[in-house]
Amino acid sequence: MCAKVLVVEDEEAISHLLAYNLEKEGFSVATCADGDDALTAVDEEKPDLVLMDWMLPNVSGVELCRRMRMGAETREIPVILLTARGEEEDRVRGLDVGADDYVTKPFSMSELVARVRAVLRRTAPALAGDVASFADLVLDRQNCRVRRGKRDVHLGPTEFRLLDVLLQRPGRVYSREQLLDRVWGQDVYVEIRTVDVHIGRLRKALNRGGDRDPIRTVRATGYALDETYAG
Known part of the structure; x- marks a missing residue:
């Protein structure tokens, strides 16, 4: 999952230039043009990283960043600020x-992409490459393969995407609604219980042969990959 x-x-x-180059590098990109729309987009798109200009209509990039850090659902989303301001006081x-991170205009696209990847490696390392791992689980995005220890795990496409999301931030609890958005998409109507059905299938595939269950159910909330549950 990109x-x-x-x-x-x-x-x-x-x-357009930013979107084109980021998509060319394999990222999924959404865009908006002002701070008010950005606040809505952060809630709806649930991005893995926000790349924002300092000077925006309505709500500045700095104010938007401050508000994101105050929200329970948005405080962990990494932010890179783009600006023509180059003074040390502004950077601070x-x-x-x-x-x-902070990138001063003008900048090269290769530098910007490198900064994006560097921030993702710190905040969500499982998103920065083609292979994600946790305990004895290894997910290969490029070849669509999953292994647990020495055993191949055969998953359907939906279970593969579910595991990919959970692997991106082990320990983080994802609500059923968040999993619906990330796995099925926001424009598709799916019953909330469908998440539980596919988590059950994922568990069955992962835990054959007496392996310990790496998926923790958080009552009335959702699911997480948990070190204490992993084999």
Whole structure:
């Protein structure tokens, strides 16, 4: 599963350039042009990283970053600020409100992509490459293969995507609604209980042969991969 990047940039030419180059590098990209729309998009798109301009209409990038850090669902989403401001005081201010990195215009696309990958390696390492692992589980995105220890695990497409999401942040509890959005998409109507059915299938495939269950059920909330459960 590729990382989802939200680009918040009011200059249309720059927004298109960023989206084109990030998609070419394998990222999934959504865009918006002002701070108010960005607040909505963060909630709806649930991006893995936000790349935003400092100077935005309505709500500035710095203020948007501050508000994200105050929200329970958004405080962990990494943020890279883009700006023409190059003074040390401005950089410090951006980092003080919770930005993970700071890129000054003009910049090269290769540098920007490298910064995006570097931030993802720190915040969501499972999204930064083709292989994700946890305990004795290994998921190969490029070849669509899963192994547990020395055993191949055969999964259907939905179970593969579910495991991929859980592997991105082991220990994090994903609600059923979040799993629906990330695995099935926001434009598809699926009953909430469908998540439980596919988690059951995923468990059955992972736990053959007496292996310990790596998936923790959090009552009335959702699911997580948990070190204490893994074999």
